[in-house]
Amino acid sequence: MLLAISAAWLGFKALRNLSRKQALTRRREELIGKYGQEVAEEILAGKVWQGMSEPQLLDSWGSPVEVGREVIRNKVKETWKYGQTGKNRFLNRVYLENGIVIGWKN
Numbered sequence: 001m002l003l004a005i006s007a008a009w010l011g012f013k014a015l016r017n018l019s020r021k022q023a024l025t026r027r028r029e030e031l032i033g034k035y036g037q038e039v040a041e042e043i044l045a046g047k048v049w050q051g052m053s054e055p056q057l058l059d060s061w062g063s064p065v066e067v068g069r070e071v072i073r074n075k076v077k078e079t080w081k082y083g084q085t086g087k088n089r090f091l092n093r094v095y096l097e098n099g100i101v102i103g104w105k106n
Contacts, residue, residue, distance in 0.1 A: 031059060048094060052101040057094060065090065 031040035035056065042049070043060040052060075057080070064080035071077075076098055083091030094104045 034059075048101060048104055050101055050103065054096060054099040057096070057101060061092075061094070064094075 028040060028044060031043055034040075035043065039056065043056060046060055048057065048060060061080075061082060064082055065084045066081040068079040068081070069076065078096045080094040080096065081090040081092070082094070085091060092104065092106050095102050
């Protein structure tokens with residue numbers, strides 16, 4: 001009985017790991033199709049860079065906890081905040097201007 005439970009558990013873990021690998025492969029292929037190999041690898045590594053587009057940032061870091069927005073004439077400046085640690089305290093802030101990353105603060 002114990003042997004059967006152990007075998008079932010190992011089988012479950014193997015299937016779960018396979019499912020994760022398949023999901024990562026699908027995501028990699030999706031990102032390569034959207035952005036090309038080089039950019040896709042940077043996104044999968046969780047990187048942020050100047051000139052990165054808003055959709056690329058979403059694919060790399062996901063949705064921010066909070067967004068601050070300021071409109072000045074023909075510019076839209078946003079601060080995307082990630083990793084909230086307290087009231088108005090965040091681990092990371094990414095600054096965008098008209099949907100393009102112009103800087104960040106860790």
